[in-house]
Amino acid sequence: MSVRYASCRALAPLAHAPRAGTVVVAQLGQTLDGRIATVSGESRYISGREALAHLHRLRASVDAVVVGVGTVTADDPQLTVRFAEGANPVRVILDPNGRSPATARLLNDGAAPVLAVIGDGAEPPRGAEALRLSTDATGRFRPGLVVAALERRGLRRILIEGGAATLGMFLEAGAIDLLHLLVAPMILGSGKPGISLPPVDRLDHALRPQTDVHVFDDGDVLFTCDLRRRLEAAE
Ligand SMILES: NC(=O)c1ccc[n+]([C@@H]2O[C@H](COP(=O)([O-])OP(=O)(O)OC[C@H]3O[C@@H](n4cnc5c(N)ncnc54)[C@H](OP(=O)(O)O)[C@@H]3O)[C@@H](O)[C@H]2O)c1
Numbered sequence: 001m002s003v004r005y006a007s008c009r010a011l012a013p014l015a016h017a018p019r020a021g022t023v024v025v026a027q028l029g030q031t032l033d034g035r036i037a038t039v040s041g042e043s044r045y046i047s048g049r050e051a052l053a054h055l056h057r058l059r060a061s062v063d064a065v066v067v068g069v070g071t072v073t074a075d076d077p078q079l080t081v082r083f084a085e086g087a088n089p090v091r092v093i094l095d096p097n098g099r100s101p102a103t104a105r106l107l108n109d110g111a112a113p114v115l116a117v118i119g120d121g122a123e124p125p126r127g128a129e130a131l132r133l134s135t136d137a138t139g140r141f142r143p144g145l146v147v148a149a150l151e152r153r154g155l156r157r158i159l160i161e162g163g164a165a166t167l168g169m170f171l172e173a174g175a176i177d178l179l180h181l182l183v184a185p186m187i188l189g190s191g192k193p194g195i196s197l198p199p200v201d202r203l204d205h206a207l208r209p210q211t212d213v214h215v216f217d218d219g220d221v222l223f224t225c226d227l228r229r230r231l232e233a234a235e
Pocket residue numbers: 027028029030036037040041042043044046067068069070071072074075094095096097098099139140141142143161162163164165166167169192
């Protein structure tokens with residue numbers, strides 16, 4: 001299956017998002033054993049070249065790309081579109097305590113606007129516009145409120161790019177419409193786990209999104225999961 005075909009089909013829900021609606025897509029690049037980084041936090045690059053290009057096409061398809069401050073600290077990502085054509089999205093850091101490193105590349109490269117979602121009393125990092133939101137009793141922003149705050153700025157196609165903690169919070173809150181899970185033919189055997197959610201006792205309480213599968217020519221497999229549509233469990 002060609003990369004172009006796989007990517008076009010997978011990106012169609014973003015391209016055809018209703019003009020007035022909002023769509024939240026999450027991505028995660030993981031190994032066969034469900035790891036997104038080594039124990040030391042290295043994640044570049046678990047995904048192969050074509051999966052990476054897919055991620056960049058995803059970025060080019062959205063208005064805003066969101067990461068947790070843990071990813072900014074660990075990876076120092078640029079979150080720009082480089083391996084595809086298209087404009088850079090607004091870059092959003094979830095940083096309740098204002099601990100983004102001042103030297104972070106995305107805060108200094110001027111490649112696209114940066115929004116820092118910060119809690120009451122926290123200082124935004126230089127190079128970012130502050131988007132102040134209240135946190136709950138556990139120090140977290142409610143994902144639905146983050147999405148609503150971005151919507152108010154006209155940012156309606158939103159990519160949650162990681163890391164695991166951020167993705168878990170959004171998934172648990174039911175704030176993700178589509179999940180693009182990129183699985184690389186690699187086994188780490190240890191390292192940072194990908195999706196982590198509170199335990200369920202019964203299999204029929206598991207998320208069972210409708211899922212399409214695309215195989216990239218260099219071996220990675222893309223699962224596009226529509227979390228708005230549930231598959232019925234087998235009898
Ligand atoms: N393979 C991949 O696709 C991929 C993608 C991205 C990242 N990664 C890897 O993932 C690792 C980083 O992930 P991580 O799970 O440690 O961190 P993370 O999700 O990037 O960041 C977590 C932190 O962000 C803040 N945050 C996130 N959501 C929030 C919310 N709803 N409300 C308030 N604060 C929120 C919190 O900051 P405070 O701690 O200040 O409260 C939280 O501890 C790195 O090793 C990176 O390489 C892999």
